[in-house]
Amino acid sequence: MHAVESTIVSYAPTDALARTAAQSGDRIVWVKLSLTYLPLAQPVSDAKVLTGRQKPLTEIAFIFAEIATRDGHSGIGFGYSKRAGGPGMYAHAKELAPNLLGEDPNDIARLFTQLTWAGASMGRAGLTTQAIAPFDIALWDLKAKRAGLPLAKLLGAQRDSVQCYNTSGGYLHTPLDQVLKNVEISRESGIGGIKLKVGQPDLKIDIERVAAVRKLLGDDFPLMVDANQQWDRQKATRACRAFEEMNLTWIEEPLDAHDFEGHGLLADRFDTAIATGEMLTCFDEHAQLIMAGTDFIQPDAPRVGGITPFLRIMALGEFKQRKLAPHFAMEIHLHLAAAYGIEPWLEHFEWLGPMFNEPMQLKDGRMHVSDRPGLGFSLSEQALRWTTETQEFGTRP
Template sequence: MTLDLSSRRIQTRPPLAGTDRGAASQDALTGLRVSHVVAPLKAALSDAKVLTGRQTPLVQFDLLVVEAQSETGATGMGYSYTLRAGGPGMFSLACEIAPRILGEDPNDIGRLWEKLRWQVNSLGRGGMAFQTIAAFDTALWDMKARRAGLPLTKLLGAHRDHVRIYNSEGQYLQASIDEIKAAADRSLALGMGGIKLKVGQPDGQEDLRRIDALRTHLPDDVAMMVDANQQWDRTYALQFGRIVDELGLAFIEEPLDALDFEGHAMLARELATPIATGEMLTSLADAVQLMRAGGCDIAQFDAPRIGGISPFLKAMSFAEELRVDIAPHWMMELQVHLAAAYLQEPWVEHFFSLEPVFNERLEIANGRVAVPSRPGLGLSLSDAARDWTVSRSAFGEISRL
C-alpha cells in the first residue's frame, strides 16, 4: 500500500541553529592567531600518582593560546592548557577548527561554542575537544568584556571585588617537612589565606605526620587543605577522613577516582570535613552529574578543562541552585573572575609557576586576591611566554594582534 502524504502537514518546525547573520550582527571575526606555549617549571613537582608510578613528575605545562581580532578593532585573548601530554594535539586541532569561525559575529559566543562543538563532535563530548574549544571561548569572552570596558567579572555580574586565595605549590610530596614549612611561610608573607598539602603517601602514617607538622606550624586563622589526587579507595578514604575530621581542615580534595561520584557522595555524607572534587571533569554533563549525586561539598571545576567560560557559567548556576561551594582549579588569573561572580564565598587556587606567562600580577593581601580592574581578563602574554612558544599559526588578518 502506498501512503498518501499529499494532504498531510507537519505542524511543528525543526529547531534552527547557526542561522545566517541578521540585522543584530554588529561585528565579524577577521583574524585569529593560535599559539602553543611550553612553560617550564623551576622545579619538578610530584603528587600521589607520581609515587605510585602512574605519572611522571610535572616539569612543564602546555598552553594553547588563542588571540582574536574583529573588523571593528576589538581584540581578545583566551587560553587552555594540558599537563604532561596533549599540547601538540590541542594546537593541531585548534588550527583545524579556527578558520571555521572567521567572519562570524564574536558577540554570538553561545552560538560559536555550539558551532565548534559540532566540528569536533566525533572526538566525543569532552576531553581534548572541549579543552581546545575553551581557548576560543575564553578569547571571545575577553573580547566582549574589553569592548564593554569592564573586567570580565563585572560583565558577568560580580558579587565581590576580592576572593579568598590559597597556595598549592610548595607542599607537594617531594618536599620535606622543613621545605613544606618554609614554603608555607613564604606564601603567608605574600598574603595567602590558606595552604594546601599533598597527601597520598604509600605510608599513610607519613601523611598524618606531615599534616600534623604543617597544621601545628600554621597560625590558627590560616586555612589548611589536603589533596589526595584520586589516590585512595572508599574504605581507606573514609578511615583517613575520620582520623583528620577533628583538625578542622577546609577540605579534603579528590580522595577517590574523579568519576566515582557515588563514592565522593558517601564521604560527603559521612565526614564533617568538606569534600572537594571536580577538577578533572571535562564536560558540563559530568559536572552536573557529580553535583546531582551529591558528590562534592566544594566544586572545583576548571574552566579550561570543562570547555571554557560558557559551560563553566552553566555549571556555576547549577552549583548555586544546590548551594554547593566552589574553589576553581588552577589558572588563577582566569578563575578569579569567575569565582568573584559566584553567590557564595569561594576559594581561588594560586601557583607561583603560572605567573611568568603574563605581564600582569594579581594583588594578594590579607588572605584575599583582588579582582583586576583592567578590561577583560586584564592579561597580556609576557616576553617569556613568547620565547616559550614552540608553534604558531595565523588565520585571516592579524595586524592588530
C-alpha cells in the same frame, strides 16, 4: 450595536532601524594560535607520581588563541595540558579555528555549540572540549574589553576579591622542613589558606606532615589536603576519619575523579568538606558530581571547554548550594569566582607569572580583581620566547 473600529499599526522599520542585529554585528577576521611550553623550576610530584601512575611534571603546554574583529576589538584566551596532550589540543584547535572567521564575536553561546559540533565525532569531552576553551575564553575577554569592564564586572560580580590559598609549596616531593618554610613564606606573602598534598603509601606519613603544618599555622588558619585520587573507598574513609580532628577546610580528590557517588557518600559521612572536580572535562560530568552531593566543586574553565560551560556549572552549583574552588588558572578563575553567589576560594599558582605582563594583586588573604578590562592580562616577551609554533587564520586588521 456599534461597530468597533480597528487600527492597523505598521511596524515597518525606519531607515535608522532597517538592519537586524544579525546584519549589524561585528565580524571575526583574524585568529592566531600559539603552542607555548612553560618550564617548571623543578619537577613536581604528587601521589600519582609516587604510585607510578605518572611521571614528575616538568613543563606545561599552553595553547593561546588571539582573536581580532573587523571593528578593531580583540581578545585572548588559553587552554593547557600537563604531561601529555598539548600537541593534540593544538592540532585540533587548528582544525576548529577557520570556523570562527566571518562570525559575530557577540554570539559566544552559538559559537561554542558550533565548535562543539565541528569536533563532535571525537566526542564532547576531553581533548575536543579543551581545544575549544582558548577560543571561548578569548571571546569573553573580547566582550568584556569592548564593554570597558573587567570580566567579573561584566558577569555581575558578587565581590571585588576572592579568598586565596596556595598549593605549590606542599608537594609530596618536598621534605617536611622545607614544606614548613614554604608555609611561612606563603603566609607572610598574604596568602589566605594552605593546601598540602597527601596520598603517601603510609597514611601515618600524611598525618605527620599535616599535623606539623596545622601546629605551625594554629587551629583556625584555613588548611586543605589533596589526595589526587589515590585512595579507594575504604582507604579514603580511614583517611577522612584520621583528618577529622584537624579542622581542615576540605579533603580533595580522596577517590577516583569519576566516582561521583563515592565523593557524595564521604561528604554525607564526615564533617570535613569533600572537594573534587578538577579532572572533569565537560558540563555533563560536573552535573553528575553536583547532583551526587560533594561539598566543594572544583571546575577548571580550560578543561571544561571555556567560560561558557563554566557558567552553566556555576548556575547548577549555586542552585544546589555547592561551594566553589576552581582549579588552577587563577588569571581566569578570579573573575568567575568573583561572580559566584556563595563565598568561593581561588587556587594560587605562581607558576604562570612569567607568562604575563600584568601582576595579580594579593593582599590580606585575598586576590583582588583589577580595573583592567577583560581578563586583564597580555603575553610577556618571555612567553613569546617559550612559544614553539604559531599559525594565523584570516587577515589581521
